[in-house]
Amino acid sequence: MYKVFVNDKPLFLTNEIVKETDFQMFLLESIDIEQLIVKMFSGKISKAYLYYPDEKEILKKLKEKIPVQKAGGGLVYNKHGEVLFIFRNGKWDLPKGGIEKGEEIENTALREVEEETGVSKLTLGRKLQKTYHIFKRNGRYKLKITHWFEMHTTFAGQLHPQEDEGIEKVAWLKPDEIQQALTNSYENIKLLFEPEKQYE
Known part of the structure; x- marks a missing residue:
């Protein structure tokens, strides 16, 4: 699992499906990453998980979406x-x-x-x-x-x-x-x- 901070709020990259409690979970493949970042910067989302099944590829997938x-x-x-x-x-x-x-x-x-x-x-x-x-x-x-x-x-x-x-x-x-x-x-x-x- 990777922990990425967006305006000091945690965005977890994970290959495990976790039951949502105090956070929101999104699919890395289909997420509009900019929309998510904007929501985290504005405080609408304070903690999020991005799911992708292959842990080895997960960071690479994020890098494809953001410079x-x-x-x-x-x-x-x-x-x-x-x-x-x-x-x-x-x-x-x-x-x-x-x-x-x-x-x-x-x-x-x-x-x-x-x-x-x-x-x-x-x-x-x-x-x-x-x-x-x-x-x-x-x-x-x-x-x-x-x-x-x-x-x-x-x-x-x-x-x-x-x-x-x-x-x-x-x-x-x-x-x-x-x-x-x-x-x-x-x-x-x-x-x-x-x-x-x-x-x-």
């Missing part, structure tokens, strides 16, 4: 075990950005972290999960697939928010501050802190 933008981002730790966060549009987020032509996704993630925060001396760690969300740009909906990587740095210099990208501040957050920041963040960012429950 995809690939992005890379970093969950960056410094030597004190603090995590690098950015603050943009009134919410805490992690540094990430779109892939450039001919670029490897690992390089996208490293470049974007450095551009958005001013942090250098980054080393790439393990690949984390991908996150999926739908956004609107120039009147068109797109599916953003972000590839996340754990990163480490010994950088101890000044942090520089990339203001032309709307980033108001950059901060190293201690483990106990992270939970507080996540209460004012995005659902797909929270997912990156869930699997190992490292801050409980």
Whole structure:
């Protein structure tokens, strides 16, 4: 099952028929995806399931219906075990950005972290999960697939928010501050802190 966020509301891609209770279920083959997205953006639908029988093909089917933008981002730790966060549009987020032509996704993630925060001396760690969300740009909906990587740095210099990208501040957050920041963040960012429950 995949979890795609539409305006922070979950859209599940599933190959199982689930009994509807607090959500609506649609057939991926026949759904007008734009209509569904519009309803989720406007709040008419707060949770939906898209059904397709073949789980291996399900994401491919969605990609046929909506353009995809690939992005890379970093969950960056410094030597004190603090995590690098950015603050943009009134919410805490992690540094990430779109892939450039001919670029490897690992390089996208490293470049974007450095551009958005001013942090250098980054080393790439393990690949984390991908996150999926739908956004609107120039009147068109797109599916953003972000590839996340754990990163480490010994950088101890000044942090520089990339203001032309709307980033108001950059901060190293201690483990106990992270939970507080996540209460004012995005659902797909929270997912990156869930699997190992490292801050409980």
